[in-house]
Amino acid sequence: MLEIKNLHAQVEGKEILKGLDLMIRPGEVHSIMGPNGSGKSTLAQVLAGRETYGVTQGQVLIDSKDLLDMAPDERAAAGLFLAFQYPVEIPGVSTTQFLKTSLNAIRKARSQKELDAVEFLKLVREKIKLLEMKDDLLKRSVNEGFSGGEKKRFEVFQMALLEPKLAILDETDSGLDIDALRIVAAGVNALRDKQRSFLVITHYQRLLNYIVPDYVHVLLNGRIVRSGGKELALDLEKRGYGWLEQEVGEPIATA
Amino acid sequence: MTTLMTSTNADTFLGHLEELKRRSAAPGWLAELRERGLAQYRELGLPKPHDEEWRYTRIDAIAKGKFELVGTKPKSILRAERDLKGFTLDTAGPRLVFVDGCLAPALCRLEAGRGVRVSSLAEAIGGEGDFIGQHLGQYIDITADAFGALNLAFLEDGAVVHVSKRTAVEEPIHLLFVSTAGASPAVSHPHNLIVVEEGAKATVIEDYVSLGEDANFTNAVTELVVGDEAEVEHYLLERESARSLNVSTLRVQQGRQSSFSSHSVLLGGALVRNNVHPVLAGEGSWSLLNGLYVIAGTQHVDNHMRVEHAAAHCDSRQFYRGVLADQASAIFSGRIIVHRGAQKTDAKQNSSSLLLSPDAQTNTKPQLEIYADDVKCTHGATVGQIDEEAIFYLRSRGISEASARGLLIHAFAGESLERMKVAAVRELTERQLLTKLPLGDLVGQVL
Numbered sequence: 001m002l003e004i005k006n007l008h009a010q011v012e013g014k015e016i017l018k019g020l021d022l023m024i025r026p027g028e029v030h031s032i033m034g035p036n037g038s039g040k041s042t043l044a045q046v047l048a049g050r051e052t053y054g055v056t057q058g059q060v061l062i063d064s065k066d067l068l069d070m071a072p073d074e075r076a077a078a079g080l081f082l083a084f085q086y087p088v089e090i091p092g093v094s095t096t097q098f099l100k101t102s103l104n105a106i107r108k109a110r111s112q113k114e115l116d117a118v119e120f121l122k123l124v125r126e127k128i129k130l131l132e133m134k135d136d137l138l139k140r141s142v143n144e145g146f147s148g149g150e151k152k153r154f155e156v157f158q159m160a161l162l163e164p165k166l167a168i169l170d171e172t173d174s175g176l177d178i179d180a181l182r183i184v185a186a187g188v189n190a191l192r193d194k195q196r197s198f199l200v201i202t203h204y205q206r207l208l209n210y211i212v213p214d215y216v217h218v219l220l221n222g223r224i225v226r227s228g229g230k231e232l233a234l235d236l237e238k239r240g241y242g243w244l245e246q247e248v249g250e251p252i253a254t255a
Numbered sequence: 256m257t258t259l260m261t262s263t264n265a266d267t268f269l270g271h272l273e274e275l276k277r278r279s280a281a282p283g284w285l286a287e288l289r290e291r292g293l294a295q296y297r298e299l300g301l302p303k304p305h306d307e308e309w310r311y312t313r314i315d316a317i318a319k320g321k322f323e324l325v326g327t328k329p330k331s332i333l334r335a336e337r338d339l340k341g342f343t344l345d346t347a348g349p350r351l352v353f354v355d356g357c358l359a360p361a362l363c364r365l366e367a368g369r370g371v372r373v374s375s376l377a378e379a380i381g382g383e384g385d386f387i388g389q390h391l392g393q394y395i396d397i398t399a400d401a402f403g404a405l406n407l408a409f410l411e412d413g414a415v416v417h418v419s420k421r422t423a424v425e426e427p428i429h430l431l432f433v434s435t436a437g438a439s440p441a442v443s444h445p446h447n448l449i450v451v452e453e454g455a456k457a458t459v460i461e462d463y464v465s466l467g468e469d470a471n472f473t474n475a476v477t478e479l480v481v482g483d484e485a486e487v488e489h490y491l492l493e494r495e496s497a498r499s500l501n502v503s504t505l506r507v508q509q510g511r512q513s514s515f516s517s518h519s520v521l522l523g524g525a526l527v528r529n530n531v532h533p534v535l536a537g538e539g540s541w542s543l544l545n546g547l548y549v550i551a552g553t554q555h556v557d558n559h560m561r562v563e564h565a566a567a568h569c570d571s572r573q574f575y576r577g578v579l580a581d582q583a584s585a586i587f588s589g590r591i592i593v594h595r596g597a598q599k600t601d602a603k604q605n606s607s608s609l610l611l612s613p614d615a616q617t618n619t620k621p622q623l624e625i626y627a628d629d630v631k632c633t634h635g636a637t638v639g640q641i642d643e644e645a646i647f648y649l650r651s652r653g654i655s656e657a658s659a660r661g662l663l664i665h666a667f668a669g670e671s672l673e674r675m676k677v678a679a680v681r682e683l684t685e686r687q688l689l690t691k692l693p694l695g696d697l698v699g700q701v702l
Binding site: 050077082106 | 642644645647648649650651652653654655656658659662663665666667669670701702
């Protein structure tokens with residue numbers, strides 16, 4: 001599904017990712033944990049195609065195709081989805097217009113029939129229940145005036161609508177209270193199946209109680225220094241990241 | 256004929272005086288009005304580059320242009336409804352059509368409901384001189400306005416709309432000014448008079464269009480009276496050719512508890528000066544100046560607002576938005592004058608522009624003149640580029656870069672559209688906008 005080989009990336013001349021390797025197979029849920037500044041969000045942005053990050057070395061394949069060669073919108077069409085840590089407010093663009101444009105662009109790229117207004121609305125109504133969001137959201141501008149929790153739920157709602165092959169959740173749990181976290185997690189879990197893969201980036205183990213991963217990786221200073229099962233996350237919760245720094249002999253990057 | 260030489264160049268406009276006199280006999284009061292305009296124009300002359308009211312706007316194209324005065328008979332170029340294709344409005348309301356400054360009766364729809372009269376000024380001068388004489392030229396302030404003075408000097412035709420007391424006109428009244436390309440550029444000085452009496456309600460659309468690539472100069476003045484408790488929406492649509500020159504002055508006189516909105520949608524023209532000048536003369540009146548310009552190439556738009564609070568408890572709002580591509584340039588000059596005694600004035604002004612090119616330019620000049628002590632006046636201006644964070648967000652959802660840019664530009668302009676109440680006008684404006692906005696075709700596909 002997704003194969004990352006020796007990925008190096010920098011921003012403004014500063015190297016953030018320093019040789020990252022990761023393999024995600026269909027249906028797997030991987031979690032990446034790490035302290036602030038370890039490169040978690042950079043990885044998410046690089047995978048989504050953010051141009052401010054320069055890839056200096058390495059390769060990323062999605063379904064054996066070169067992901068780094070694709071524009072951000074082509075990556076979305078290829079099945080990649082990023083739930084943003086900080087969703088962007090877009091005044092004047094209605095949520096409905098945004099979702100319909102997005103969905104139809106992706107359907108078109110996948111050679112599926114574009115949906116008309118009625119079909120689109122039916123689909124939206126069905127998915128919106130999943131995230132326990134209100135219909136009036138459709139009349140508002142994208143993310144404008146949304147609370148932190150609403151923004152995160154809206155990200156997952158978009159994911160449910162666009163049905164990606166690989167979804168990356170970039171600290172989707174940050175700023176969520178326990179009820180919102182439960183809703184978001186339920187939304188994600190409803191999408192889990194044998195084909196769809198997830199990369200869950202988080203600072204805290206808490207989210208992983210709700211979205212149980214198959215694999216947990218620890219990112220330190222731009223590289224994955226430890227991989228394991230879900231019990232690794234519990235270990236980190238108890239002991240913090242300090243002991244890993246000792247073991248791998250590298251200082252933990254600071255935010 | 257004697258033409259006064261105000262400078263080394265002979266004034267092309269004064270050269271038309273003889274022709275005006277020859278073809279258009281005026282009753283005494285009208286001759287006086289023309290004379291007043293002419294005297295003032297001779298005194299002022301055309302604005303010079305150092306003139307504060309014209310800073311940043313070069314009028315060489317007007318001052319050095321050679322224009323013919325438009326005739327009194329329309330060219331036969333427009334005869335049938337289908338000739339107006341693209342310029343019509345999807346409503347059944349009254350319509351006046353002028354082609355190169357001359358009334359085109361075959362294209363007009365003069366039948367209006369009870370209490371509403373729509374006619375040409377030339378006709379009204381002959382027929383109901385008293386009513387016209389009472390209002391015409393009474394509101395426009397030409398003390399420092401050369402173009403206004405010039406317009407008065409050449410007062411001959413235009414549109415007259417008269418809505419009687421407590422009459423609600425549901426359908427918008429469409430005043431369509433069609434400019435065609437002749438052998439040489441022409442100048443017209445249309446003067447419109449709109450009187451909406453006490454408690455009445457009306458929507459008037461002043462619409463300037465081009466049939467070809469003309470380089471005509473339109474020097475228009477509209478005097479609009481909003482009676483006590485009356486409600487008027489005025490639209491100015493500028494969609495002339497990219498070579499047209501247009502100076503439009505809207506002077507509004509507002510009565511007690513009246514409500515007035517001016518919506519300017521400026522898309523065409525090489526040089527456009529848009530003067531909007533409401534005087535809130537009756538207590539408790541309300542005024543909205545909403546504007547949107549979308550320009551490219553070397554187009555220049557100069558929005559010149561002058562909002563006068565002359566009575567207490569009045570509110571005014573100014574919202575102007577502009578999208579500028581290529582080497583286009585724009586000015587927003589917003590003057591708020593609060594006269595002595597206009598207590599509890601609440602005046603707000605905001606202008607923002609979106610620059611799509613490093614060569615596009617915009618100047619903003621807010622001016623507050625306050626002679627009362629219990630007032631609230633604020634102004635704000637923003638100039639910015641497209642938000643690249645938003646572009647990335649949209650692209651990450653599968654939307655192409657071009658569509659994403661188109662959506663954001665449209666969203667920026669859309670805020671102005673939302674303030675327009677009349678659906679038919681909003682739709683027309685939306686259509687016009689999509690043809691003019693960069694990447695508008697892509698947006699049109701997804702709307």
